[in-house]
Amino acid sequence: MPLENPHASEGVPADFWVRWPAEEAARYRKAGYxxxxxxxxxxxxxAARFGRRTALVDGGSRWSYAELNAGAERLATGLRELGLRRGQRVVVQLPNCAEFVIVWFALxxxxxxxxxxxxxxxxxxxxxxxxxxxxxAYFFPDQHDRFDYRELAEEVATACPGLKHLVVLGDPQDRAGFTSLNGLMATPADPDGNRADPPAADDIALLLLSGGTTGTPKLIPRTHDDYAYNxxxxxxVARMDADSVYLAVLPIAxxxxxxxxxxxxTLQVGGTVVMASNPYPRTAFRLIExxxxxxxxxxxxxVPHWLAELDRGPADLSSLRxxxxxxxxxADDVAATVVERLDCTLQQVFGMSEGLICLTRLDDPVELLSTTQGVPVSDDDEILIVDGGGRPxxxxxxxxxxxxxxxxLRGYYRxxxxxxxxxxxxGFYRTGDQVRRLPSGHLTVIGRVKDQINRGGVKIDATEVEGHLLxxxxxxxxxxxxxxDGKLGERSVAFLVVSGEQPSVKTIGAFLRGRGLAPYKAPDRVEIxxxxxxxxxxKIDKKALAATYIGRRP
Known part of the structure; x- marks a missing residue:
């Protein structure tokens, strides 16, 4: 049965998403959020305020705020001439590059x-x-990380006849139906045309992917208003200003x-965003310097790869705050090592694409920085922590x-x-995360509601054990x-990536007991x-691990 929504933005069917109740939306506007x-x-x-300041760095190229704005304006003209209109949805699959940012703002x-x-x-x-x-439409690179996305695009277009436009960054190879993104970006700007049917601030701005580890991703609608506030x-909270330089290591999407x-x-405060073409520590360290x-x-x-890179030789990370x-x-031990090894402040981040973000504060004591995942960033983030019966x-x-x-969000898309x-x-979102709240308001993430192993009727939280293993x-x-398991119902298998000698079930059990864990929490089997x-x-794909290894005899 469709969800009724009389306030949906133009171009997006009314039963596709759920808005905040009117009284709450009014309260958020009044508060200035x-x-x-x-x-x-x-x-x-x-662009008017920061003008010539550097907004983006991608390899050897730099874009000022004015250039970023002009590039988005030109591309918006090209996309409008291509036929894209307000309310339409497009899939964007681009790596960390300046073109991703220009495409995003143009759309x-x-x-x-x-x-x-x-x-x-x-x-x-x-x-x-x-x-x-x-x-x-579908936006994609020609090739990235040794994969040819043009072949993927042709397969997707065959399966999805509604995709009218295949827009490729790079070489189209004269493939039928492909449109060059570079060509669209060279279109002369027409600001009047681009603003002929402007979006509203409470329209859906983008659709993010749910972060679940199983099944196909759900879509998360975010509006201009709420995402800008986020x-x-x-x-x-991170105390960013115009002197901040942010390095995008993980995928920008x-x-x-x-x-x-x-x-x-970063852009909201006039800082600079530096794109890392890959997540390797050596690349990041060069860019930081x-x-x-x-x-x-x-x-x-x-994090362990960063720490290992530090062991390989000196690196100038003195600018990193x-x-x-x-x-x-x-894991708490890894967090403590970061605090000890790096001459900067660790800020733990806990949140979800669905909304809520928690950050440790930069002046928190080391104990809180090392053992908690932060405090909600907004005074109007409402938190409930409930038992299995829904009782606080x-x-x-x-x-x-x-x-x-x-x-x-108040509801997933469609x-x-x-x-x-x-x-x-x-209207409370059930996150599925198990947490413990301190009197200070800091949250410690214990695990996922369903990420448990029932071993002979005793529940083992996988996240807790994984933290000790690390x-x-x-x-x-x-x-x-x-x-x-025929006798226990379930037993635990620890999948490990190791850097040295392969530990056995016995040595792992002894290690965990030495850290104070109950014996039943030690893994019954170890797979390297x-x-x-x-x-x-x-995220680690436990479903794929189970499909590949579970059922094999130790």
């Missing part, structure tokens, strides 16, 4: 809604996204890299995190059935996965893998 300004308006304002200037696909997506994911969004508030504070938070980077964002998987780590729980639990006890607020289970009747000096990455399979949103 929502400023009634589209991203096209903001880019105009930034939003027209009111065209980009779906943030990731470089790792392939035919199944792109076809799903294009179908779900009813996309009319980025602005994160930049405030991630919500984390885009607006926590990321690209958008060359561009005097002040802040960057990593996920926990990259803040190292954000988020997108998954950072006191501070210090573990429960599921529920949230609502000025930048947290997913009425999912929305009935993911949201309470009064404290082992030779374990680079760890994932704990259940395996069916060369690397962890990742989902298209960059």
């Amino acid at each position: 929502w400023r009634g300004e589209t991203f096209g308006d903001q880019l105009d304002r930034w 939003l200037r027209l009111g065209v809604v980009p779906v943030h696909a990731l470089p790792g997506h392939r035919r199944n994911e792109i076809t799903h996204l294009a179908t779900l969004a009813e996309a009319t 980025a602005r508030q994160c930049a405030t 991630f919500n984390y890299t885009m607006s926590c504070p990321g690209l958008l938070g 060359r561009e005097r980077v002040t802040i960057t964002s990593l996920n926990p998987t990259l 803040v190292l954000q780590v988020g997108s998954a729980r950072l 639990v006191p501070d210090g006890q573990v429960g599921e995190l529920l949230t609502r607020g000025p930048y947290t 997913a009425p059935e999912q929305n009935r289970t993911s949201f309470t009747e009064d 404290a082992h000096p030779e374990i680079v990455s760890a994932a704990l996965v259940p395996e069916a 893998v060369a690397q962890m399979p990742l989902t298209a949103v960059g």
Whole structure:
């Protein structure tokens, strides 16, 4: 049954998304969270204010704020002449490059809604996204990371006849139906035409992907109003200013890299965004030294590689003031090592593309920086921590995190059935995260509601054990996965990426007992893998691990 929504933006069918209730929207506007300004308006304002300051660095090329605005204006003209119009949806699958930013602002200037696909997506994911969004165009590179996206685009176009435009960055190779992005970017600007049917600030601006580790991604509608506030508030908490230089290491299409504070938070204060073409520590270290980077964002998987790179030789990271780590729980021991080894402030980040973002504060004590995942960035982020029956639990006890607020969605895009289970009747989003709240308001992430192993009737939280495994000096990455067992119901299998001698079940058990863990939490089996399979949103793919290894005899 469609969800009724009489306030949907033009061009987007009314049953596709759910807005905030009118009284709450009015409250957010009155508080100044929502400023009634589209991203096209903001880019105009930034260009007027920051002009010649460097906005983007991509390899040897640099774009000032004025040049970024002019480039977005030209491309918007080209896209309008191509036939794109307000309310249409398009899939954007571009790597970290200046063209991604120009495409993004050009689309939003027209009111065209980009779906943030990731470089790792392939035919199944792109076809799903294009179908779900009813996309009319697909933006992609010719080649990236040794993969030819032109062949992928042809496969997707065959499966999705609604895709009218295949827009390629780079060489189209004279393939039928392809449009050159470079050619569109050279179109003479027509500001009057680009503003003929401007979007509203409460329109859907973009569609992000859910970060779940199973199934096809759900789409998350974010408006100009709420997404700008998200980025602005994160930049405030991270104490960013016009001297900030942000290094985009993770994919720019991630919500984390885009607006926590990321690209958008940096541009809002007049800072500079530096694009890293790959996530390798050596690349990042060179860029930090060359561009005097002040802040960057990593996920926990990259942190051990950064620490290992430091061991290989001296690196000038003296400009770095803040190292954000988020997108998954950072183990306490690893966090403590970061604090000890790097001469900058660790800022833990916990949040979700659906909305809520928590950051540790830069002046928090080391204990909080190392063991918690932060405090919500907005005074109007509403938090409930509840037990299995939906009853609030006191501070210090573990429960599921529920949230609502000025930048947290009220419903997934075109997913009425999912929305009935993911949201309470009064609009709280069920995150599925198990957390513990301290009296200070800091949250400690314990795990996922469903990321548990039921071993003989005793529940083992996989995240807790994984955090302890990562404290082992030779374990680079760890994932704990259940395996069916005739006697216990489930037993645990630890998948490990190691840098040295392969540990056995016995040595791992002894190590965990030495760290104070109950014996039943030690893995029943250990599997050494060369690397962890990742989902298209960059998380360890436990489903793929189970499909490949579970059921084998130890």
